[in-house]
Amino acid sequence: MKILSLGEKIKLRRKELNLTLKNLAGDRITAGQISLVESGKSNPSMDLLEYLAFALNITVEYLMETEETQAEKICLYHENIAEAKILNDELEEAEKNIENSLHYAQKYNLDMRKAKDLYLKGLIYSKKKEYGNAQQNFLSANSIFIKNNSNEEVINTFLLLGKITLRLKAYHSAYSYFQQAEKVFEDSNLGDDFLIGQIYYYIGCTYFKLGIIDKSIEYSFMAQEKFRNIDNKKIYAESLLALAKEYCEKGDISNAINYSEKTLKIYKEMNNSFYVSEIENDLGKLFSDFENVEQSFIHLYKAKEIREKTNDSKIIETLCNICENYIKLKDEIKAKETLNEILQHIEKGEEKSLCDYYLLKYRVELLEGKLEEAENTLIQTLNYVKKVNFLKESAEISIMLGKFYIDNGRDNEAAKYLNEGIKVLRELKILDK
Template sequence: MDILSLGEKIKKLRKEKNMTLKELAGDRITAAQISHIERDKSHTSYELLDYLSRKLEVSIDYLLETKEMQSKKITDNLILRSEIYIKSNELDKAEQLINQVLQICKEYKLLDKNGKCNFLLGSINLKRENYALVVNNFEKALYFFIKNNDKENIFKSYLNIGKIYVKEEFYKGAISHFEFAEEVLSESQIEDMDIHKDLYGNMANCYIKLNKSKKSLEYIEKINKIDRQNNMQEEVDMLTLKANNFLNIGKYDDAKECFKKALELLEIEENKAGIVDVYLTISDIYKELGDINKVLEYSHKAYNIKKDDEDEYASKSLYKIIAAYLENKDFESARIYCKMALAFSIKSKNKFNEYKALELFSDIHKAQNENNLAIEYLSKCIKIISDLGDNNTLAKIYIDLGQLYANISKEKELEYYQKGVAIYQTLNII
């Protein structure tokens, strides 16, 4: 990965082939002339370069590449490698590569790469939840993107800063940056509708937090309009398989196009999760508005995207569906989806999700005044949570059991209340 002058390249190649100066010179020139060339003390003709390239078994283009040209190619590939590391959550490796790029950029004055590097550092700090640094990184990136009129990355920077402000519950600041992002989006040629939905979902969420329901629903309608226009189902399994194949190639330094394809495939999967997040956010908005049918609609949309993956997003969607059916008193539907959630958790060996599914079964029976069955399911939760060592949740289960025993056994009611309170006291909660 060294950035070499013409002379340094020739010397390196000669050494790799165990050739002496005289052997490389042959009958064409003298060993002294080769020595001068290797020390960049003399210029070479095209004919001599042709001779040297054949002797060293490389292309003339390789020999002619300047340090600046090499630095651009190397930084391009390092950036792509770092992006793959970020997607794979190997954040320290990604940060190390980006710092290498920044050093090369400084040495060879490649200012156009500074924006991308700062953006990637922001992405790393976002995954690390270091939000103060994230905003600083994205604001630095914005400076360079605006300077280069890079609309797509200007949009992404505003969007990401807005998302940080949402996490910090600074909704007015978030809306301000989302509006900047929306303005850039309207001026650009960004056609990826998932990007539009991500922005509109975040804006809808902020407006509902600011008690501006009408504005929130306007952006939900924009998402609905996109869904009506773009109803294509991604072949997730095939894309994931292709992504893994690209990542397994491993020829990072000389495979820029391979990096790009691998990255695109990884981003497709990431966008899928992003859209699920949007649908689940909309579901929460409608829950606050009291529209349970809409909660079900968007929770089902989220679940339909991720159901084949059987991951945390699928589970999260199922829990929202079950809670909505419970609120609508559709106990049969709630029970069906609860069975699915329990099957997912057992298959994935996720004990906490198994607990949540059992707790929902208990809630279903409790809502139907079947307290003995509710107690039975909640009692199964005790061992799971005890094994996980989650004392806070264990205390909650004991309190819930105390409430269920209220009209069954005063002795049991008091026993479980005391157990729950004792744990809360050890946790300094009460």
């Protein structure tokens, strides 16, 4: 892709059509006039531009397009490719496209394009778990977004900064970022239920981590309400689409476009099934932590439904959470039914999922009072995680086995497995020596 001056566009198109300066000039103008325009020594009048556009079979708009506008389009192209590559985990290719975009953004002082490139770099660093670099790029991007009043971008960046600090257990910083996202949303009147639902959800999570349970519950319910609204949007979108068609029939193109764009936006929001299922699943876990199992089931079964429809492998995670709830309720039958579902979804090579399955199976067997089977399941799981070299899990399961033997008065075996587990945790530097 190359950025062309007005003269270069005319010359390139003339050459494509095998026209000499004289051919192009015809009887209307002189070859010298065109030569001056092509060399950039003269600016053409509007009449001359219209003549050249007609003679070269191109649009006046194309000829008048500035170098900055061309650079903006090139940046957008590379950004779109970079985003697609990031989604596909092709991070090296994504970085190349971002660098290409940044080159033009800096050369032509395209502030918003530079901000988007920094934002995308932040996403790549996040994927690589290089959180310090990710934060730095997100903060740099957001300073530009704020300056340009790009409210949706500001909110999304605050959300990402909050998620990083939440992951790093800097809960007060995370709360600050999520609170800023909430304030910008309220001030900007965006009316995006999915976006504010995410903000409420993460504020609820942060309050939970800070031990402010009442507030955590309040925000979790607020998030729930917003996600419930998304379910009603299909009817709303259909009514907007009908309006768009009516305006089109009347010849009111402006309103037809306006309502069709609104319809598209809602359908795009509704299509965020991956993110909706993530948050429904996490809300389910959160309500389970509040001991509100009824609400937890509502969200977990919603996540299960979405993940089944989209063939999302994370359905195993949701089923494990559902099984945990049934164990809490001491519902042996439902817990075993869910265990069978988990096993049906586990494919070859999913070692972690298989480990989770066996640990849940152990707990269900304990619930049923089948101590011998529970012991065998735990020993089988321990041997399996050792085989696949899951060191942390092998330590945790050794300690679980030790506690099982303590509860059943088998002190020698208990000591053996407890010591084994503690030794591995120390080797992993999870426990001090």
